[in-house]
Amino acid sequence: MNEDKSLLRPEWRQWLAENLALGVGSEEVQQVLVGAGVDPTLAHEEMEAVRKHPYFQACLQVARHFGWLESLMDVYSELRSQDGGRQLEVREHLSPEEFFRRYYFGHRPVVLRGLMKDWPALQKWSLGYFREHFGPVEVEVMMGRDANPEHAAQHDRHRTRMPFADFLSMVESGKETNDYYMVPRNDNWRHEGLSSLREDLRAPEGLIDPSLQADMMTLLLGPAGTVTPLHHDNMNILLGQVMGRKHVKLVPSYERHRVYPHRGTFSHVDAGKPDLTAHPLFAQASVLETVLEPGDMVFLPVGWWHWVKALDVSASVTFHHFLIPGGNTHLEAPF
Structure with missing residues (x-):
């Protein structure tokens, strides 16, 4: 994938924000971006920019609620499995x-x-x-x-x-x-x-x-x-x-x-x-x-x-x- 080395496309920015918010590690995210043709320096800069953005902080809060609900459902699933x-x-x-x-x-x-x-x-x-x-x-x-x-x-x-x-x-x-x-x-x-x-x-x-x-x-x-x-x-x-x-x-x-x-x-x-x-x-x-x-x-x-x-x-x-x-x-x- 031939990315413009000075700009990450919007769909990749969305993907980046979503995966970081859901807890995917930085190294794993970087590997995916570089594997898709993104310049390593640009990938690192975009990750840092995303983390500092106030919209991303809101995403993190939503993700925490989402993770809490998943954990609750896991507990419920385990209880139901014993019933x-x-x-x-x-x-x-x-x-x-x-x-x-x-x-x-x-x-x-x-x-x-x-x-x-x-x-x-x-x-x-x-x-x-x-x-x-x-x-x-x-x-x-x-x-x-x-x-x-x-x-x-x-x-x-x-x-x-x-x-x-x-x-x-x-x-x-x-x-x-x-x-x-x-x-x-x-x-x-x-x-x-x-x-x-x-x-x-x-x-x-x-x-x-x-x-x-x-x-x-x-x-x-x-x-x-x-x-x-x-x-x-x-x-x-x-x-x-x-x-x-x-x-x-x-x-x-x-x-x-x-x-x-x-x-x-x-x-x-x-x-x-x-x-x-x-x-x-x-x-x-x-x-x-x-x-x-x-x-x-x-x-x-x-x-x-x-x-x-x-x-x-x-x-x-x-x-x-x-x-x-x-x-x-x-x-x-x-x-």
């Missing part, structure tokens, strides 16, 4: 009262079994069923995901409308791919042509609003190999697996600093193949794992990070209208 926090519980015949007390208000994920036994979808749903009853319906899917590492955050770039039958033909090809996927960020449930699919579902009694209106759920459908990258939702979610299997990994909300967040709700870490050299703190994360079989549900607490990969052709639904006073709990972004 079952490193185990993903699997429950059957769970009462609504215990679900809300231990899991919803306890901010714990849980795999729930037996809540979908009365779902017609478990017997009816298949690619052939979709094609026979809904083939001509125009649906929205995300296409060209493989070409964009940021496809999840930049989902609007990938929106494509097509007849449901055309999308089903791609899924039926048997190809394992992440290139095309019907994800929750669409209006397919609200589409008049697919509305009758909701009749194949049942709201888990005592947990979810039984009216199951179109804006109360989402549909996910795609081939084996589809990946939802590590991210968190800003509200509690109940995900039900109808067709196929999905591999799920979860990381607690209070271990945010261990997943290298970016773009607010996404992570730099590839949870399928984490690079611990680039992201060493992820080695300390409490990663909870499960494989969802058809008929399984998993509760994803607000703010909990999750990564999901379809092992087979897969169809899932999600719910977010829980039967609690005041409605679902939401995480409001600070900025």
Whole structure:
């Protein structure tokens, strides 16, 4: 990188201030700058200038608060690890009262079994069923995901409308791919042509609003190999697996600093193949794992990070209208 030897570019000044404020050592910072082509004398002068600047003193104060919160979260993580926090519980015949007390208000994920036994979808749903009853319906899917590492955050770039039958033909090809996927960020449930699919579902009694209106759920459908990258939702979610299997990994909300967040709700870490050299703190994360079989549900607490990969052709639904006073709990972004 050919830097002007008399001036450090603004993006490098920002990088310098951020890393010094977060406690990165001077020698390490200097090595990175020199390795990027910055003159050693200029790098040293810039570090000294940054340290003396009043704005940097304010950054240090913010960083101290940030570090204190991270330390508190580390303590909380250690306490939770001794209270079952490193185990993903699997429950059957769970009462609504215990679900809300231990899991919803306890901010714990849980795999729930037996809540979908009365779902017609478990017997009816298949690619052939979709094609026979809904083939001509125009649906929205995300296409060209493989070409964009940021496809999840930049989902609007990938929106494509097509007849449901055309999308089903791609899924039926048997190809394992992440290139095309019907994800929750669409209006397919609200589409008049697919509305009758909701009749194949049942709201888990005592947990979810039984009216199951179109804006109360989402549909996910795609081939084996589809990946939802590590991210968190800003509200509690109940995900039900109808067709196929999905591999799920979860990381607690209070271990945010261990997943290298970016773009607010996404992570730099590839949870399928984490690079611990680039992201060493992820080695300390409490990663909870499960494989969802058809008929399984998993509760994803607000703010909990999750990564999901379809092992087979897969169809899932999600719910977010829980039967609690005041409605679902939401995480409001600070900025």
